[in-house]
Amino acid sequence: MASISSSSSRSPEGTSQELQLTRRAALHGQNPGVTVDVLDTPDLADDRLGLYLQFFEAQSSEVDVYQIDVIWPGDLAVHFVDLFEYGAATSSAQHFPAIVENNTVDGRLIGIPWFTDAGLLYYRTDLLEKYGFDGPPATWSELTEMAQTIQDGERAEGNADFWGFVWQGNAYEGLTCDALEWIASNAGGSIIEPRRHHHRQQPQRRRDHRPRRQLGRHDQPAGRHGLRRGRRPQHVAGRQRRLHAQLALRLLARSGRTAPSPASSTSARSRPATPRGGPRRDARRLAARREPLQQQPRARRRRGALPRLLRGAEDPRHRGQLNPTIMALYEDADVLEATPFFGSLYDVFINAVARPSTATAPNYAQVSSAFYRAVHSVLTGRRGRRDRARAARARPRGADRASPPGALSPTPRVGPAASGGPRHPTDRTGRVEPFDPTRPVAEDHRPRSRRRCSCGRESPEGAGAVEARPREERMALWLLLPSFLIIAIVAIYPLGRVFISSFTNERFAAGTDIRGEFVGFQNYQQLLSMTLRAVPQRSTPTGNPDVEDGAPVYENARLFLRRSTPACATIRSHLRPVRQPLRPRRGQRPDFIRGVWDTLVFTVSSVALETLLGMIIALTLAPSSSAAV
Amino acid sequence: MRAAMLVPWAIITVVSARIWEWMLQPTRAGFFNTSSTTSASPTAASPSSRLASLQVPAMVMIDVWKTTPFMALLLLAGLSTIPRELYEAAEVDGAGPIRRFFSITLPLLTPTLAVALIFRTLDALRVFDLFQVVYGEARYSMASYAYYQLIAVRNVGMSSAASVVIFIVIFVFAIFYIRRWGSNATSKRKRVTKVLGRSASGS
Numbered sequence: 001m002a003s004i005s006s007s008s009s010r011s012p013e014g015t016s017q018e019l020q021l022t023r024r025a026a027l028h029g030q031n032p033g034v035t036v037d038v039l040d041t042p043d044l045a046d047d048r049l050g051l052y053l054q055f056f057e058a059q060s061s062e063v064d065v066y067q068i069d070v071i072w073p074g075d076l077a078v079h080f081v082d083l084f085e086y087g088a089a090t091s092s093a094q095h096f097p098a099i100v101e102n103n104t105v106d107g108r109l110i111g112i113p114w115f116t117d118a119g120l121l122y123y124r125t126d127l128l129e130k131y132g133f134d135g136p137p138a139t140w141s142e143l144t145e146m147a148q149t150i151q152d153g154e155r156a157e158g159n160a161d162f163w164g165f166v167w168q169g170n171a172y173e174g175l176t177c178d179a180l181e182w183i184a185s186n187a188g189g190s191i192i193e194p195r196r197h198h199h200r201q202q203p204q205r206r207r208d209h210r211p212r213r214q215l216g217r218h219d220q221p222a223g224r225h226g227l228r229r230g231r232r233p234q235h236v237a238g239r240q241r242r243l244h245a246q247l248a249l250r251l252l253a254r255s256g257r258t259a260p261s262p263a264s265s266t267s268a269r270s271r272p273a274t275p276r277g278g279p280r281r282d283a284r285r286l287a288a289r290r291e292p293l294q295q296q297p298r299a300r301r302r303r304g305a306l307p308r309l310l311r312g313a314e315d316p317r318h319r320g321q322l323n324p325t326i327m328a329l330y331e332d333a334d335v336l337e338a339t340p341f342f343g344s345l346y347d348v349f350i351n352a353v354a355r356p357s358t359a360t361a362p363n364y365a366q367v368s369s370a371f372y373r374a375v376h377s378v379l380t381g382r383r384g385r386r387d388r389a390r391a392a393r394a395r396p397r398g399a400d401r402a403s404p405p406g407a408l409s410p411t412p413r414v415g416p417a418a419s420g421g422p423r424h425p426t427d428r429t430g431r432v433e434p435f436d437p438t439r440p441v442a443e444d445h446r447p448r449s450r451r452r453c454s455c456g457r458e459s460p461e462g463a464g465a466v467e468a469r470p471r472e473e474r475m476a477l478w479l480l481l482p483s484f485l486i487i488a489i490v491a492i493y494p495l496g497r498v499f500i501s502s503f504t505n506e507r508f509a510a511g512t513d514i515r516g517e518f519v520g521f522q523n524y525q526q527l528l529s530m531t532l533r534a535v536p537q538r539s540t541p542t543g544n545p546d547v548e549d550g551a552p553v554y555e556n557a558r559l560f561l562r563r564s565t566p567a568c569a570t571i572r573s574h575l576r577p578v579r580q581p582l583r584p585r586r587g588q589r590p591d592f593i594r595g596v597w598d599t600l601v602f603t604v605s606s607v608a609l610e611t612l613l614g615m616i617i618a619l620t621l622a623p624s625s626s627a628a629v
Numbered sequence: 630m631r632a633a634m635l636v637p638w639a640i641i642t643v644v645s646a647r648i649w650e651w652m653l654q655p656t657r658a659g660f661f662n663t664s665s666t667t668s669a670s671p672t673a674a675s676p677s678s679r680l681a682s683l684q685v686p687a688m689v690m691i692d693v694w695k696t697t698p699f700m701a702l703l704l705l706a707g708l709s710t711i712p713r714e715l716y717e718a719a720e721v722d723g724a725g726p727i728r729r730f731f732s733i734t735l736p737l738l739t740p741t742l743a744v745a746l747i748f749r750t751l752d753a754l755r756v757f758d759l760f761q762v763v764y765g766e767a768r769y770s771m772a773s774y775a776y777y778q779l780i781a782v783r784n785v786g787m788s789s790a791a792s793v794v795i796f797i798v799i800f801v802f803a804i805f806y807i808r809r810w811g812s813n814a815t816s817k818r819k820r821v822t823k824v825l826g827r828s829a830s831g832s
Contacts, residue, residue: 502789523790595769603753614700
């Protein structure tokens with residue numbers, strides 16, 4: 001029996017379609033004697049990854065073939081077999097090379113592309129006509145201009161909720177795609193280039209920050225403030241309208257490792273309505289989901305079913321409305337007749353700019369979230385342009401060890417944070433003993449007579465009082481012993497496990513032969529340490545350093561902190577420094593420190609309010625005879 | 630009436646969190662945004678950034694909405710254990726409602742209150758679902774940060790360290806409560822029973 005884990009990531013229609021396709025492909029790939037079960041999985045890619053990781057961690061043999069996201073291959077490669085060994089070389093050659101390359105990790109093909117997609121700009125031809133535009137915008141600045149004109153015009157006519165351009169700007173993986181598209185189309189390269197060198201800012205890139213920010217400020221009504229995820233129906237709810245009607249263009253392919261070559265960009269420029277930042281390279285990403293079929297190592301014995309499953313997946317009929325990854329289909333006459341815009345998508349998929357998921361593996365999630373959060377804080381105006389560029393450069397510290405250190409830490413760091421070395425040191429010794437689950441955790445080896453007092457609450461008189469207890473009480477403790485043992489097993493074992501692993505650099509579902517190494521207090525150091533930063537000296541209105549009685553005067557630390565590191569403003573009042581110049585500080589992991597603070601604020605205020613309100617309600621509802629006030 | 634009160638408590642947290650998230654959307658779709666902008670400025674054009682600074686208060690509001698009934702029910706149970714004779718006696722002695730509340734209700738309710746507070750505090754400290762549903766990766770609670778480190782970053786060590794920090798924080802709170810109310814509450818209850826016992830035997 002073979003199982004396929006399938007799922008979906010977008011809209012409800014998308015969900016059911018993918019699931020149906022998987023089912024159909026599974027049926028098609030069936031051998032006599034092989035049953036195929038299709039498992040349903042969560043909608044959101046993150047949740048699905050969590051589920052898959054649990055399967056891997058548990059060494060589960062339940063699922064044989066996985067449908068995975070385009071950004072996962074680098075990370076999950078260790079769990080999948082090399083499909084080249086199963087004769088996939090010929091069939092993989094038919095697919096877009098960028099996608100196949102993305103699926104090839106260390107020379108092993110770990111997945112077969114199933115389908116892909118691309119973002120498209122929807123626009124309304126009637127509005128373009130109405131405002132006298134010849135056609136859809138070809139560059140970002142044109143897009144800004146046209147959207148602004150149309151929005152102003154429509155609002156002037158009384159349609160107060162009209163939006164000129166709507167796009168996904170919420171802080172999640174989708175924003176990485178959008179921002180990367182923006183940067184790449186302004187010749188800014190990718191976040192991390194394939195050679196694992198952190199991207200250094202190129203002069204051109206600066207120019208276009210402004211228009212985007214304007215777009216952000218005026219034209220983007222979507223949940224920008226962290227109300228999560230781009231659920232499009234929410235964004236366009238109400239009377240808001242998207243520029244839409246006719247399919248015109250693409251957006252960017254998100255996979256593949258390389259930026260488009262100049263040759264390909266010339267061919268792309270002839271394509272209609274492709275926003276470009278002036279005379280620059282065109283950029284495409286392969287869209288989020290390509291669904292390779294993957295097999296787990298432990299399922300090798302079922303290999304008989306695999307080739308047929310793969311053939312089933314390759315059958316165009318089993319791809320429905322989803323964009324195929326087989327190049328020939330984009331030139332196929334029948335296909336083009338059914339969906340004419342496919343012809344133009346071909347170039348889009350060929351010239352892909354990658355989300356750097358393979359280059360940054362296994363730390364892509366961190367890189368991406370550092371990136372989209374930085375972008376998001378610029379969009380929401382919480383951080384300036386320059387700060388943003390700095391933050392986007394500085395944050396993926398843990399991700400990119402290969403790059404020169406100078407490029408990575410723009411802020412001078414002193415104190416404990418400065419000594420935080422690489423997170424996965426190889427020179428450390430002192431491995432942690434692998435935890436032995438067979439070792440009894442809860443068993444109490446103390447002599448019987450002393451075991452009793454461990455079960456009950458210690459009486460104030462000390463151990464001697466145990467003997468003085470009434471018989472029944474002792475009996476009760478004996479009867480309670482099994483429950484205490486169970487509690488010990490279910491509570492103390494996980495607690496000990498967590499405690500031990502908090503001193504290692506273990507990775508979740510990293511494969512059987514990889515074990516975490518003991519790293520001491522490094523994790524805690526990273527979580528809790530702060531970075532101290534020098535407060536600049538205050539300057540007089542004339543621009544000279546301010547000096548009072550011969551001593552330099554420094555800026556107000558509070559204001560400086562608020563201005564420079566909003567994320568950590570919450571901790572400012574708690575750690576008052578002794579020496580003046582090193583006042584403000586931010587955590588090395590500001591998210592966690594802010595999380596602790598948020599949780600504490602949340603707890604104290606909500607519990608206080610609940611108690612107060614609960615008391616009022618209780619007194620009101622109490623039977624009038626008793627507590628009645 | 631009491632059953633109706635429990636409706637928010639009975640709704641699954643994920644569901645109610647999602648409902649509140651929709652209402653808090655800073656767009657046309659958001660109930661609060663729409664209802665506050667239409668009266669002031671008819672356009673509702675600017676996504677209101679003021680909601681961003683109210684993220685934690687919004688969480689508090691959701692949690693209060695959801696959990697107050699639970700608290701009220703616990704306290705109600707505690708109230709019903711207070712013997713009515715005490716109130717009658719106090720009334721005869723001429724104690725006003727406020728005096729009765731602070732001299733009888735509050736002291737006798739302390740054990741219940743302590744239990745309820747401990748429950749709620751420890752619960753709130755490990756809040757996960759609310760933050761995860763409403764803010765996802767935009768803003769973390771301690772627990773959802775540990776989850777993010779484990780699932781998205783796959784860093785077991787960091788996630789465990791965060792969990793240990795949670796454990797320590799909760800531990801500190803628990804110690805505080807036990808110190809403050811644990812022994813005190815039991816001794817007080819004993820004293821009260823003793824008093825009651827004497828009065829019962831005396832009569």
